[in-house]
Amino acid sequence: MxxxxxxxxxxxxxxxxxxxxxxxxxxxxxxxxxxxIAFHIYWALGGHFGFGDAPTTxxxxxxxxxxxxxxxxxxxxxxxxxxxxxxYHNWGxxxxxxxxxxxxxxxxxxxxxxxxxGVLDSLLRGTGLMHQGLTGLSYEQELGVAxxxxxxxxxxxxxxxxxxxxxxxxxxxxxxxxRSRRARGTTV
Numbered sequence: 001m002x003x004x005x006x007x008x009x010x011x012x013x014x015x016x017x018x019x020x021x022x023x024x025x026x027x028x029x030x031x032x033x034x035x036x037i038a039f040h041i042y043w044a045l046g047g048h049f050g051f052g053d054a055p056t057t058x059x060x061x062x063x064x065x066x067x068x069x070x071x072x073x074x075x076x077x078x079x080x081x082x083x084x085x086x087x088y089h090n091w092g093x094x095x096x097x098x099x100x101x102x103x104x105x106x107x108x109x110x111x112x113x114x115x116x117x118g119v120l121d122s123l124l125r126g127t128g129l130m131h132q133g134l135t136g137l138s139y140e141q142e143l144g145v146a147x148x149x150x151x152x153x154x155x156x157x158x159x160x161x162x163x164x165x166x167x168x169x170x171x172x173x174x175x176x177x178x179r180s181r182r183a184r185g186t187t188v
Contacts, residue, residue, distance in 0.1 A: 018176065018183040022088050025176040029084035029169040036166060037077055050159060052152025055144040080107055084170075087177055101177055108170030115164025122157050 039050060048054070061067050083103045086092030092100065121133035132138055140146040143156075 018180040019088070022173070022176040022180040025169070025173040026084045026087040029166075029173045030081070032166050032169050033077075033080050033084060036162070037081065040077075050155055052155035053145065053149045054152055054155075076107075079103055080170075083107070084173060087173055097177070097181055101174060101181075104170050104174035104177060108167045108172075108174055110167070111163050111170060112167025115160050115162070115167055118160030118163065119157065122153065122160065126153070 042049070043051075061070060080103075083100055086095050086100055087104075117134060121135060124130040125133045125139070133142075135142065138146070139148050143152060145152070148156075
């Protein structure tokens, strides 16, 4: 019995190249960033979807520290938009690889920490183990209502999980970037 070449191809394991993995990670992370920024623009314009019944979505900036914090966050949005694209586009090679790598690792770590801390905070409050969660704030201080609806609590948890998803995607991009650099024989 003879085997055809197509039969041989189907029995071999399918592996993706490091560059394909990097491109997929970069694209998925970029899509996450676009949705993330779109929601923030929507909320800045007064939208409430995603916050349940909470009366306010974005706290007012009352002092200089809050305004500086907002500028830092804006800078993170800009970097977070550029980095996923720079990982797999030719123009991204102008940016030192270590900068791209560190941006992915730091972004992934911060987003994961923010998302998982939010989930833990909700679990501690929901189970009654810590009535003021990790933040030390009551529901009224945090959400503007003493007894939030299930819709508000679920919305908050969904936002926390979306942050965690962003963290996972940036970490995937960091790992894929490292593998791609090793496959090309570059470490810098």
